[in-house]
Amino acid sequence: MDLGVIDLSRLQFALTALYHFLFVPLTLGLSFILVIMESIYVMTGRPVWRQVTRFWGKIFGINFVLGVATGLTMEFQFGTNWSYFSHYVGDIFGAPLAIEGLMAFFLEATFVGLMFFGWDRLSKLGHLIVTFMVALGTNLSALWILIANGWMQNPVGAEFNPDTMRMEVTDFGAVLFNPIAQAKFVHTVSAGYVIASVLVLGVSAYWLLKGKWIAVARRSMTVAAAFGLASSLSAVVLGDESGYALTDNQKMKLAAIEAAWHTAPAPAGLTLFGMPDMAARTTRYSVEVPWLLGLIATRSLDHEVAGMSELVLRAEERIASGVIAYDAVERLKIDPANAAERARFEAHKRDLGYALLLKRHVADPRTASPALIASTAWDSVPNVPLMFWSFRAMALIGFAMIALFATAFLLCSLRLHLRTRWFLKLAVAAIPLPWIAAELGWIVAEMGRQPWAIEGVLPTFLASSSLGRGALWTTILGFTVLYGTLAVIEIRLILATIRHGPDEQKEDQPAAAPIPAVAA
Template identity: 60%
Template sequence: MFDLDVVTLSRLQFALTALYHFLFVPLTLGLSLLLAIMESVYVMTGRTAWRDAVKFWGVLFGINFAMGVATGVTMEFQFGTNWAYYSHYVGDIFGAPLAIEGLMAFFLEASFVGLFFFGWNRLSKVGHLIVTWLVALGANFSALWILIANSWMQNPVGAAFNPQTMRMELTSFVEVFFNPVAQSKFVHTVSAGYVTGAMFVLSISAYYLLYRREHRDLARRSANVAASFGLASALSVVVLGDESGYTAGFNQKMKIAAIEAMWETEPPPASFTLIGIPDLETQTTRFKIEVPYLLGLIATRSLDTPVDGIKPLVEHSQERIRNGMSAYEWLTARPDGAAAPIPPDLQASFKDLGHTLLLKQFRPDIENATDEQIHQAARSTVPNVPVLFWTFRIMVALGFYFILLFAATFFVASRRRLRHNPWLLKLALYSLPLPWVAAELGWIVAEYGRQPWIIDSVLPTFLGVSNIPAHNVLASLVGFVLFYSALAVVDVALILKYVRLGPPSEPRTPAPEPDRILVA
């Protein structure tokens, strides 16, 4: 049973709002680019059927975009309400990409969304096409800056602790922007969004081809684009996900070990556990089926570099906790308002100050911590192994399923046999929710796997919360659940309404009536 303290409630609230908001982000990314591709075909060919397709999918994009805005704005307010110390401690760094996202990406996207909907009869074909591409560009820019901010939490580069202000401060924006975690996370996340958009278009097109005769031309065209785009995107997700694993193998070794349920360091190259049952009591993984060499290649790109296990990493955390004690003692021994710089011999100790702060959850006077409390703090660096183990494997299995589905659809569509394969169309229709499941699981792996850190190795999560009563957070959590549930009902109802309506029927020239022959 959870202890519903302010830390747990704040984490639960942010997790729920983030996961709900992330239902709309992938579809916005995927649909915006598909709209740009379809309109490009319209401008190049002049066929009005492509324009009608853009308008139809654009309506569904608009519904999703509005919901994404409504759910995204509330998330940023939580940094000030529920995570005040976090905002104080790293606001100079974390706030910079968020501000750029709001000024450059969000306003760019939102401004051109209006032109997209109301500019069909006011802009030239090329002018409107440019607007549509700018909408897609704005959506991707928005994701870029958000992921730069999030990746800094996973790998805090370009920043340093200032003992005078007792805060983390920015030292190099270039390092923050070119954070290797940010680069790999961005391309992996947007590719997952493209898969979501492609599946959305393919599934609804399959519905029309199966059950709606009047919209089959639009469905056939849309399905062709979605199948080819989805196949390329699904392949990209797997390749770029491998790159994310490589970067995590350097800066988040505990996350990799937990995902693999690897308790001991294996001789290189480490094997990848395809499936198994993690046992927390014995700290082993039972009934393992392994793929030789694969984990070593993913995490280290070599055959002779070991991948550290959970137990050795816990021992290393104990060393870092002890090493950071010197920095903590120096800070607490200074007189109030002292502005002395960090002594050179303590520079290494300050790199481990975050680990020492883990002791705060066991006793306030951490300089007097016992060996057992230090060991407890080190054990707290291990995230929930079974959750990460199974979440990651379900996500990966879905990724390979998407490749097979899009490949089969692309092959059949290229032979103009899609309408004659109802089993494949039904499979595509029923697969509609799966990209969202994969995206949410990926977010859980990234965020839950970072625990117990809100900023990896710098600030423990329990220290980042605001000093407010738990019942205040509980009240706002209940409010968010009710409000977001209402939004979910509205969103689903609107999408179903416009899917049932379909695109506007093209006017048809009535067939000439046959001559009437009067028979006497």
């Protein structure tokens, strides 16, 4: 195998995924913000709330289009760049994606046109129902995609069939209710709600600083402050729940996030700061809070958090067991009716994927020496410094968002948000932060699973298609140019829409006036 092709395939998918995730969370969050704003319009009948809803609906529409376009490209890449992955686990992985297209995507696609063009053709309540259906479809789409991704992180409800040489579903209910998938969904949509709230808050603050569209700006800011505070608290709490799910299902990822090289006595301490060293397998200059990791990760004072060294020893045992399963599979290819070999396979089948890690070094895992098995076990450790710092930066931004929205909620409640210029400037400056946190979150989720495409089942280096480096470089450069151009177009459209402001001027909107400064 050409490891350069593997790395380029991973780079291409990573760039596409990170780019796609610039648009998805904003779509998730804005959809329900629109539901809240339009609900107020339906209940109060005040035209200004229709004006508020229609403006943010324009931002939603611009973002929605590019999110759909980049999502389609990602799904095609499973067939073009990751064909063996699609062959090996397509029976399981493909089902949630198919349901997402049939149930969620068509639902939102059906109602999104009615939402944009039905304002004067539907009743107030009818249009609100349409807007809610768009929001429901958008969030259901995220649910099914994250069920598929959650299965990659924790492959339950499926087994390898030596007769077909593929993974097959054994319990679709377990796939649907995978604890990793459920934790990822609620955390991811909460992050999307935070992103949308920050954008609404920041744009409203910008208008207030300029003294423009005051009625729309102050109402938008009030909604964003309340929704954002609830969402940011939810994102942090549910992020903690995601971490707790790792304790049972992805111990190596948790150990890498915390740079826990060895199993510490319970309850383990949390490393706030340090310099993880992959070569020396230690963390230098660490600053630790006693007991905190044990409380977060195990919800107890007497359960251990496994360290990477001990997990590597377990991986070594599983590789050795997997070699037995691999040998049984090879013998069953010759004689499928061999009951003894089938029994031997059944006894060791859960470790078959670990034997495949050896294919990075030898063509036949059965020829691996004990020394090679021991060194290969360390391949199961992801990039610890990347995981360590990405997680901490994400968490820091998460707590900063709570502080931002708590301040916004307080100022809005006291009706001081129209005059507190220092906070308005801060709200504008904070717009990029949740996007950075969301991208870091995906880096933690996906890089933390390495070296696996499917955790414990299929190594990433075996999952790709047989492509040449030239083809991959061509598509990477092509996507970069195309998506870079589309990103510039979208940003220009959004900025132009913000500068233009709401179209409709209503009598309950006061005349534009500059915002007086108050002491910080």
